[in-house]
Amino acid sequence: MTEPIVRYQNVHKSFGDVEVLKGIDLDIYPAEKIAIIGPSGSGKTTIIRMLMTLEEPTSGDIIVDGTNLWKMEKDEKMVKANEKHLRSVRGDIGMVFQHFNLFPHMTILENCMTAPIHVKGEDKKEVEQRSIEMLERVGLGDKIHNYPSQLSGGQKQRVAMARALVMRPKIMLFDEVTSALDPELVGEVLEVIRDIAKNDDMAMVLVTHEMDFALDIADKVLFLDEGVIAEQGTASDIIEHSQNERLQEFLSRFRA
Amino acid sequence: MNPIMDIAPQLARGLSITLTILVASALFAYLMAFIAGLCSLSKNILIRKITGLYVEIFRGTSLIVQLFWLVYAIPILFGLSLASNWVIGVMAIGLNYGAYLSEVVRSSILAVAPGQFEAAIALNMSSFQRMRLVIFPQAVRMMLPEFGNYTIQMLKGTALVSLIGLNDVLYFGNILRSSNLSYGPLIYIMVLVFYFILALPLIFLTRKAEKVAKKGVASS
Ligand SMILES: Nc1ncnc2c1ncn2[C@@H]1O[C@H](COP(=O)(O)OP(=O)(O)OP(=O)(O)O)[C@@H](O)[C@H]1O
Numbered sequence: 325m326t327e328p329i330v331r332y333q334n335v336h337k338s339f340g341d342v343e344v345l346k347g348i349d350l351d352i353y354p355a356e357k358i359a360i361i362g363p364s365g366s367g368k369t370t371i372i373r374m375l376m377t378l379e380e381p382t383s384g385d386i387i388v389d390g391t392n393l394w395k396m397e398k399d400e401k402m403v404k405a406n407e408k409h410l411r412s413v414r415g416d417i418g419m420v421f422q423h424f425n426l427f428p429h430m431t432i433l434e435n436c437m438t439a440p441i442h443v444k445g446e447d448k449k450e451v452e453q454r455s456i457e458m459l460e461r462v463g464l465g466d467k468i469h470n471y472p473s474q475l476s477g478g479q480k481q482r483v484a485m486a487r488a489l490v491m492r493p494k495i496m497l498f499d500e501v502t503s504a505l506d507p508e509l510v511g512e513v514l515e516v517i518r519d520i521a522k523n524d525d526m527a528m529v530l531v532t533h534e535m536d537f538a539l540d541i542a543d544k545v546l547f548l549d550e551g552v553i554a555e556q557g558t559a560s561d562i563i564e565h566s567q568n569e570r571l572q573e574f575l576s577r578f579r580a
Numbered sequence: 581m582n583p584i585m586d587i588a589p590q591l592a593r594g595l596s597i598t599l600t601i602l603v604a605s606a607l608f609a610y611l612m613a614f615i616a617g618l619c620s621l622s623k624n625i626l627i628r629k630i631t632g633l634y635v636e637i638f639r640g641t642s643l644i645v646q647l648f649w650l651v652y653a654i655p656i657l658f659g660l661s662l663a664s665n666w667v668i669g670v671m672a673i674g675l676n677y678g679a680y681l682s683e684v685v686r687s688s689i690l691a692v693a694p695g696q697f698e699a700a701i702a703l704n705m706s707s708f709q710r711m712r713l714v715i716f717p718q719a720v721r722m723m724l725p726e727f728g729n730y731t732i733q734m735l736k737g738t739a740l741v742s743l744i745g746l747n748d749v750l751y752f753g754n755i756l757r758s759s760n761l762s763y764g765p766l767i768y769i770m771v772l773v774f775y776f777i778l779a780l781p782l783i784f785l786t787r788k789a790e791k792v793a794k795k796g797v798a799s800s
């Protein structure tokens with residue numbers, strides 16, 4: 325049995341007085357595809373933002389590849405991680421955002437090349453080659469010298485995925501990556517995700533309202549409700565065998 | 581004899597002072613703006629407080645009084661004169677406009693959309709890389725129009741150095757008028773025209789900067 329690449333251990337998160345996550349335990353295995361579904365405000369985004377180090381847990385541990393993400397050892401005590409520790413652990417994690425967050429002052433090729441060159445110190449020629457291949461893979465080989473403002477939403481999101489992929493993460497996080505898109509552009513982005521899920525061996529965590537798509541590609545589906553993982557299992561477990569009424573009601577609202 | 585042809589060359593003698601003061605004080609102001617703007621965002625509270633003090637003092641008092649302080653008050657109080665009046669003029673204008681521009685630097689950095697910062701973290705950039713590669717280039721684009729506007733104001737502000745005995749365009753205008761009182765109105769109209777002509781390229785650049793600023797930034 326392989327070891328999980330990520331472990332959440334009794335993770336809680338509060339914003340002010342409001343406890344949003346109330347004890348999350350979750351193992352993510354290498355190459356595993358996980359979909360997180362659940363009502364709005366249930367804490368789906370917060371779960372993955374904590375792994376990307378964009379939000380600090382209030383309590384509990386997140387272990388990445390055997391290393392505690394948010395805590396580090398100092399003078400034989402565990403203390404809050406500093407920037408250096410966070411950087412050393414989060415290098416294997418990549419994220420794609422709802423609103424793309426492309427760098428508007430760079431061409432899309434530069435968007436892809438900046439981090440491998442500056443963060444990982446890789447060879448410029450090699451990175452350029454790889455970035456172009458990645459942009460071709462997401463269907464944007466003819467746009468590499470364009471700026472983000474010249475692209476459609478679906479194209480921007482495909483660039484964002486290429487940008488994350490050239491960093492060769494072991495875990496990719498997707499936060500509602502199609503929900504800011506016009507309906508006719510959703511398909512092209514889902515196709516790219518499907519392609520990655522099928523052909524790449526990284527772990528993926530997808531937060532999404534595209535229920536049919538999620539159930540289709542995920543090895544494991546989590547139903548998050550009121551700050552806890554209320555149900556989890558394979559897609560067929562979730563659809564056919566769950567007794568959870570709120571899940572059934574949720575699915576009936578979201579599935580075509 | 582055409583009086584305009586008499587006056588223009590006289591005023592032109594002041595151009596070198598007006599222009600050198602403008603260029604030097606603008607460069608000094610930009611430098612102060614970036615130093616103070618970044619310091620005002622520092623995590624260190626002492627650095628923030630000192631920066632705030634500088635900004636408020638120079639924004640809260642008038643440039644002409646600051647100029648007189650440096651030229652006339654400090655030599656009497658401390659028995660030393662700081663430097664040549666040219667250098668003092670540059671310092672006063674630079675420090676004064678640097679204080680205003682530091683607020684432009686600060687607010688532009690804060691105006692870069694938080695998503696940019698988050699994307700940079702997701703690519704595992706260090707805090708310095710986030711600033712240098714992502715935030716700063718976008719903030720600078722947003723700053724450009726305001727830098728243009730303040731530079732035009734600085735040009736107009738340089739006329740104050742005629743009051744500390746520097747021979748700029750206005751200084752020569754004053755000299756001319758004192759010997760040809762009846763030409764007063766014409767002389768000052770021509771002084772205005774001189775400043776306006778000098779401002780034209782700056783106005784043009786500011787317009788261009790506004791176009792650049794519209795592109796290439798994600799602001800919140
Ligand atoms: N930075 C924040 N400050 C305060 N409250 C927050 C913050 N981020 C999230 N919350 C709150 O935490 C709760 C969970 O938010 P989260 O974004 O994780 O939900 P979600 O499941 O992703 O919802 P959605 O489907 O609408 O995206 C919400 O009630 C939200 O208002």
Ligand SMILES: [Mg+2]
Pocket residue numbers: 368369370500531
């Ligand atoms: Mg969300």
